[in-house]
Amino acid sequence: MSSAEDPARPGGRGRDAARTSAEILDAATREFSRAGFAGARVDEIAARTRTTKRMIYYYFGGKEQLFTAVLERAYTALRQAEQGLDVEHTDPVAAIRRLVELTFDHHEAHPEFIRLVSIENFHEAEHIAVSRKLAGIGSPALEVVGRILAAGRERGVFTADVDAVELHAMISSFCFFRVSNRHTFGALFGRDLVASDQRDRYRAMLGDMVIAYLTADRAAG
Amino acid sequence: MSSAEDPARPGGRGRDAARTSAEILDAATREFSRAGFAGARVDEIAARTRTTKRMIYYYFGGKEQLFTAVLERAYTALRQAEQGLDVEHTDPVAAIRRLVELTFDHHEAHPEFIRLVSIENFHEAEHIAVSRKLAGIGSPALEVVGRILAAGRERGVFTADVDAVELHAMISSFCFFRVSNRHTFGALFGRDLVASDQRDRYRAMLGDMVIAYLTADRAAG
């Protein structure tokens, strides 16, 4: 082995590059998500690990690269979760509604990820652009969506002229906005978009809207 | 008068509280929008005015209050623009489509405002919450939307169980996301949501979706 230390040493301090860097990524994810890129403090990240600030620079090089690594890990986890989308063998309408629900639930369950994405958008996706792991990765779910759309059109139930990427944008926008903009929306209009007793209502509403769009009678137009 | 200076002195330096504070707000709007709250530099804001940093503290008290003032002015301008929504005397379907188009156009025309709103959401709307000018102001447009919805339901063309605030959230989410998330979306999926040659397509798409939702045949469900 490359180290004289015992690799199986849970909780102990010592040399374990994988564990140390994972711990740094955990703390960094929380800190960046809490405070944004400029607001995040490297000292604070270090304080929340069992290692020191020096190690952050040793492993990642700097604050910028650390944020890129945080994004890479977060998107990778998301892509893995999306692999679970198995809706190809039901009818197209049910499949799309299931897709809407999965997207809705995922956004609701990961507000921290949504904050990271907001930060990255604020910085014009410069970290994704320089990341070989992320630039242009798209989503495996999109291929599934494309097949569902094709099946629905073939059977004549879907009439809308829309592709998988566009549909993904329409579905994501509501799911994302509901979480990302809940605070200004609530402060201005006095209504909490993430209130638990309204959750099922909004979820069904989005499903209804997407299905209505895809299946609308376009004979007259 | 409270000042010995000539108040009509365009471009000259000297005492003009209204002009000085407006100039500070202009510079602050740009700087906060560019760099976020934590990333914005008070020195940079001062450098972009004809006055000094000291005056920012004199007029506004601090960075936090300055950002609140920036938000207040931006939202006030938006509300004034919304007064121009005059769609009550057309049929409900045309009125809603017009509302969608106005919302779409407004978001596209004001990316700087969208960045400010994203910043404020990142800070959980704490500045709106403490602002007497902004907390709970809602939107005058919402009352108009409410009347359109009621008219449509009365005539039997609208079947959806949705109120004005919910409809506003659905429309805004796509318009907002298209601008706010264009960078990560583009970097991941290779498609620019704000590409000018796709603009009309997305605009019509959102209109189609909202109308399809509102007018869907719900006899079977």
Next chain:
DNA sequence: GTCTATAGATAGATAGAC
């Protein structure tokens, strides 16, 4: 690989003269 100590730059905020 890990630590302590600190360099070097810069931030928000203010003192005090005029």
Next chain:
DNA sequence: GTCTATCTATCTATAGAC
């Protein structure tokens, strides 16, 4: 109301011992 000068704190990043 406006200016110059500066305080105090803090930040990212690194040097250098072990």
